[in-house]
Amino acid sequence: MPRNDPFIPLPFDQALRNRRKRRGSLLLLVAGAGGLLAACNNPLLPITPLERTDILSEDRNSLFQQQEPISHPITLFEAMARALKYNLTHRVALMEKTVAQRQLELSRFDLLPQLSGSVDHRARSNSDAAKGFSITDQISSDSYSTSQDQAKSTAKLTATWNLLDFGISAIQSDQEADRQHIAGENQRKAVHALLQDVRATYWKAAGAQKLEHAIGPIIQQARQALMDARKVEQERLKPQVEILRYQKTLLEIVKQMQDLRHQLSLAKTEFATLINLPPGSTFQLDVPDDPALTIPEIKLTLEELEALALDNRPDLREAIYQVRISRGDVRKAMLRMLPGLEFQVGHNWDSNSYTLNAQWEDAGARVVWNILNLLQGPTAIRLAENKEELARMRRLTLHMAILSQVHLAYRQYLSDQRRLLAVEELDAVEQRLFTNYNLTAQNDAQSRLEYISAAASALMIRLQLFQAYADAQNSLGRIFGTLGVDLTPQVSRNDALPQLTENVRQSINNWNEGITLAPLQQVAETLVQSPTTRRKKLQSAAPPEEEKATIPDYFLDPQFLDEEGGSRKKRQEEPAAEASAATVALPPPPAPLAVAAPAAPAPVAVAAPTAPAPVAVATPVVTNKAETIPSRPPSPVPQAAEKKATKAPEAAPISLQEAPAEIVTFLRQWAKAWSQRLPEVYWSYYAGEKFQPHLHPSLEAWKQRTRDTLQNLTYLQVDVDHIQVDREIPAPLAALLHKGSIVYHQVIFREGYRSNHLQNFTRKLMILGKESDGWKIFREAPSPQPPPGSRQPAGYAIQVAAMDSAENGRRLAEEWHKRGFPAIAVASVDDKKRPVYSVRLAYFRGRDPAIFYRWLLLLATGVESVIVTADEEQLAGLPEVLLPAPPQAAQPPPDQAAGKPLPNKDGKDVADKKRPKPAAEEPESER
Known part of the structure; x- marks a missing residue:
């Protein structure tokens, strides 16, 4: 028989070693079980006073860690x-x-x-061997066989x-x-x-x-x-x-x-x-x-x-x-x-040497x-x-x-x-x-x-x-x-x-x-x-x-922004205006009407009143049909200019950005002076005689109103935030304003007002100017908010004059055009069905930039203006606020064709395209 036959009796020394191994394994098993039982029976010790003190001390220190110390009164x-x-x-x-x-x-x-x-490793002290017995032949085998390694x-x-x-x-x-x-x-x-x-x-x-x-x-x-x-x-x-x-x-x-x-x-x-x-x-x-x-x-x-x-x-x-x-x-x-x-x-793996497939x-x-x-x-x-x-x-x-x-x-x-x-x-x-x-x-x-x-x-x-x-x-x-x-x-x-x-x-x-x-x-x-x-x-x-x-500012008249009253009046007049527009036609003037289209784009403006001379009058008109103002022997309009006059441009949005630190500091100091209820200190932030108060007839009336209001208050707190400026001033105004020594900024911010009589938040507009002695306030007013549910206009225009003479309107528009402003003359009808001819300078989609433009126009030229509203169809043909191109040379008058526009004697572009009917115009709030 081979030496490795497991059924051959082993030598005495080898059998003794095997018995010792079995005893050692048995002792290890008993010791492990005893240790496990001893571990289970080991009682948990309570926390000692020293450990408890350390824990509480650590907790106490962590309660107030990483907190900023208090160095000033807490709001x-x-x-x-x-x-x-x-x-x-x-x-x-x-x-x-x-x-x-x-x-x-x-x-x-x-x-x-x-x-x-799972990984499993097994070892036996002897071979896993067994005899066999044939069920069919009823014969048992005397030999032992195995298929497992030890x-x-x-x-x-x-x-x-x-x-x-x-x-x-x-x-x-x-x-x-x-x-x-x-x-x-x-x-x-x-x-x-x-x-x-x-x-x-x-x-x-x-x-x-x-x-x-x-x-x-x-x-x-x-x-x-x-x-x-x-x-x-x-x-x-x-x-x-x-x-x-x-x-x-x-x-x-x-x-x-x-x-x-x-x-x-x-x-x-x-x-x-x-x-x-x-x-x-x-x-x-x-x-x-x-x-x-x-x-x-x-x-x-x-x-x-x-x-x-x-x-x-x-x-x-x-x-x-x-x-x-x-x-x-x-x-x-x-x-x-x-x-x-x-x-x-x-997936399986077996190291058994008797197995055919190990994996x-x-x-x-x-x-x-x-x-x-x-x-x-x-x-x-x-x-x-x-x-x-x-x-x-x-x-x-x-x-x-x-x-x-x-x-x-x-x-x-x-x-x-x-x-x-x-x-x-x-x-x-x-x-x-x-x-x-x-x-x-x-x-x-x-x-x-x-x-x-x-x-x-x-x-x-x-x-x-x-x-x-x-x-x-x-x-x-x-x-x-x-x-x-x-x-x-x-x-x-x-x-x-x-x-x-x-x-x-x-x-x-x-x-x-x-x-x-x-x-x-x-x-x-x-x-x-x-x-x-x-x-x-x-x-x-x-x-x-x-x-x-928007709540009215406490220093302003309770009926601030009389455009609210105007808006109410406008909503009452709109049905009548629409009915009038549907039945009343523009009365024909003695000469054929034609619109004075400027050589450069022009903006939208506000309605002005009728007057015999070219003077800016603030009376509302009911517009029936917008037409161009006629002139004397005209020349035909070039095709390019005609297309340019009929294009409806989009006004650029106002370019707001973060205010400079010096403006923020100035406004906060102004708010602090206001909060201190000291009139003289408060007035020192304004531009003196150059400041035009909002809704007050004079500077003295505004000061008296301010003084009376402050005397009646026992507490006042004014805060400003969300301060933004618009650095972009339209080109014609920028050229005029830069000639002076004052640097102007258009500022928009939110004002928080708290007193013993009133508490509100107001969005404000300001024109600030930097003089030799620092920043001053030149214009100030709340930003107007439309009444809830009211119909909003498509845009706004700056209107400088309104008159009953088409010739005067045309001449005034030409004068503004020579000064670099893209002026346009518009014909309309007032509430008494009389023709009114107005001159407009600039068009805006939003009310705030229109207010800024009106203020800057007064500062640059000293000319008063009003703001008129316009619907989308009225904006067709009105140009954006841009620096106009120089006037072109007059074109030789060709044979007049039937239905073509009549040119004027100066060779300026004239169009007879009739404008759509504008809505009822309302005077700007400050008028």
Whole structure:
């Protein structure tokens, strides 16, 4: 037999070694099991006091790390920014949102097939041998055989995909996505609650800051009076009952002041906690010396507030997601009743030397069905459906609760406003009463007691005033929170604190504007829009920039921009004008009419009045048919010029850009001077006699109005932002203005105005000029906003004259053309059906550049003008504002053909093409 036959008896020494190996393996197995059991029974030690101290110390240090120190008084907007950046509750909500996002990412891997790999190594102490027995021959073999090595290795890589598990994992992934959305809504809810708390505690702490220094002197005077009263009692100078009542009153005043001091200290502690300042920190709030206790007015209806709240509230959105999650549970319960179809593909390797193929691939499919799921499936489905119905009922309950919260918040807002007004009146009376006590106080005990009581009462009423204002601010913040309006997307806690503060300020101002100035038109459209579109349009309570209404500046006449009155008059006259245009024809002049087309393009202008001489008169005309003004023996128009006159150009948009730093600084200093209510300082920013006030007959009248207004104010705060300039001045004006020593800029910005009588935001236009002593204001007016629902004109034109003589109109247009201005003469009919011939200089699509052009024209030439509106068909043939080309030489007059235009004697281009009927023109607002 061969030596390696496993059935040959082994030598004694080799058998002994094998027995020792088996004993060693057995000992290792027993030792490993004992170690495992010992590890399981090892108890966990508690945290030692030293470890606990280290953990708490580390936490304490991390609470206030990476926070910007407070180096100046804190404004409300900075307080909100600090709360968003450092408040721990908000950071927890952000972390929960991040965890939900990671959970969603992890659930996506469940959709992939299972890929598993294994490597196995086995060894035996002897061969795996066995005898054989033939079933057919009933013969057994005495020889042993084997097909396995004593030591071998195997490896396997398998991919398994279960169709049922895939369906359930897909539903679970959708549910995790909904949970991630819920975490986002919880984070929004945390922001709303945080901003509301900051707003309320800020004004409480502001009241504490204003009053805390007045409490000590009152307590000191009361204690001194109490000591004097006790001396009087000891000396028996007054009846005992009277002096005891006197002492009792003083002690009650001391107690009230001590309670008040404690209450104020709690307000500052609560505020410090919200912005994550260490307890006991010293800080100051940026509160005006004489703040205007005004609250933005809400002009939305309750129906609009309800629509906003239902669409934006995070609680209701969370309830909607919960219903969808419960619906997914129903689908999962249904899927679990089905059999699972499983597919498997694998690659195998075996080191067995007896195997023919050491590597091979296998594939298979199998169906797995848990029969018990058929029994419990209906019960599981009913349970899931009941949970879905429960989630739906909770959503309906929350729907009703939100409607109630909107009404309660609105009623509370109105109640707090009324209470604030009542306490303001009471405070005014109490302060006057205390002043009288102060003036008439005597040295006797009764007078001292009355004086101290009056001082304490005045202080308590002033505290009630600040508390009433804080409650009103809290009710306003509660309305914002109830509506679920968000900060703008630019607000990110990752920004630096100054940038975050500015973004918060703009967002809060947008909230105030959106709730105060104009009702949200998109709220009424929520029933006809898709949920996605509705959600995009209602992300903020503030209306889009172009929809924000403009409030008159406080220094301007309440009926500023008399174009509003003109617009109303125009809307009343439009039906009559259209009827007149349909029936009245232009009366034929004594000579054939032809339009004076300039050699260079000309712009659109505003309607002017009729006058016998070429003088600019501001009277509205009803245009019937725009025609060209006739002239004497004309020459034919060249074909190229005729095409150029009939082309309808597009006006270039206004080129706005960031304002230079010196202009920004100048405007902010101007706003600060205005806020200080010092007329002389405020007037120093204007160009003196060169400044023409808006809607005031003279500079002195404007100054008197300014002086009277400032004297009636006890508080004024003016801010400017969104400052932009337009450096491009039209060529004819630029050539004239650059001859002087003043550099002009066209400026557009937003002005925030807050006083004890008014709070609004206004978009303003200004012409600034830089003289030897710095920048000055030459023109100033609010940017006009069209009335809601009014028909907007296609463009505007600058009109310098209107007269009843066609010849005078033609000559005046030629004079303007010689000065470099692309002038055009237009024929129209006034409301009395009389022919009117006007001269227009420039055409614009927007109102703002037309106002700038009119101002610059007056500064450059001293000529007054008006702005007229025009429809699209009137703009055909009117050129853009461009520097005109030099006049061309006159063309020899060919034989006049029938129907061809008549040339004038000067050889200028003349066309007899009739213009479409223009709409009723309105005078520019400043006229």
